[in-house]
Amino acid sequence: xxxxxxxxxxxxxxxxxxxxxxxxxxxxxxxxxxxxxxxxxxxxxxxxxxxxxxxxxxxxxxxx
Numbered sequence: 167x168x169x170x171x172x173x174x175x176x177x178x179x180x181x182x183x184x185x186x187x188x189x190x191x192x193x194x195x196x197x198x199x200x201x202x203x204x205x206x207x208x209x210x211x212x213x214x215x216x217x218x219x220x221x222x223x224x225x226x227x228x229x230x
Contacts, residue, residue: 206218
């Protein structure tokens with residue numbers, strides 16, 4: 167199935183929702199977000215977004 171304009175729009179909308187979620191009550195602190203963003207920027211060129219996401223999701227599993 168080809169990637170459509172509707173798919174792109176749905177992903178863009180989800181990204182906006184995700185960004186808005188970061189400013190909602192109970193979201194991580196700005197300091198925490200800056201630390202993760204700095205770590206991500208350090209590694210995403212060499213490791214890639216998917217691999218970094220898998221690493222972060224391991225921490226979610228530990229917290230459940």
